[in-house]
Amino acid sequence: MQSPSEASLFLASIDPDWARLVETIGPRPDMAPDTQEPYEALVRAVAYQQLHGKAAAAILGRLLELHGGQFPSPAALLATDVAQLRACGFSGRKIAYITGLAEASLAGSIPDHATALAMEDEALIAQLTALPGIGRWTVEMMLMHTLRRADILPVDDxxxxxxxxxxxxxxxAPTPRSLQDIGIAWSPHRSSAAWYLWRVPRDYPAL
Known part of the structure; x- marks a missing residue:
């Protein structure tokens, strides 16, 4: 992954709007390597689907409490009673999704961290979006936050x-297709572009 300083400088050079945003937000901090397994990253991403961040974090916190503060392995998740998962705050649909992920992990359909690191972005997206409940956005979050890929732009976000x-x-706001075309100019730092766009203040005035 390119250094954050290089990404910030690159984005600031695109146009005055980007330059002003980078100056307002500041440089993107260095992102330390993440060793989280793709299975865990996907389960966490499912928890966050269509929920406020605080609500999803609370649900995950209760799930960890059930397992002594540790994220449950696929086998441990499958052994967890459905009623307990509901008590954590998971909907019936999300319970089906996360238990499906646990089954897929045990079956070898979800690559481990080392294997995922060696795979191309689109190959990972194609493999993982074949799983129930896993859309492109969910895999993109894993690519950005777990595998630290530098050039991911989640246009559906x-x-x-x-x-x-x-x-x-x-x-x-632009349509996903329109933003995809616009974002070509932000490559190879589209993950950093998304990081900045997530942080634009709500009362931010354009130039």
């Missing part, structure tokens, strides 16, 4: 699109 709208002072 409302926060990213809204951040771009505020940065540019637009009346409406």
């Amino acid at each position: 409302l926060g990213v699109r809204e951040g771009f709208r505020r940065m540019k002072g637009l009346g409406t």
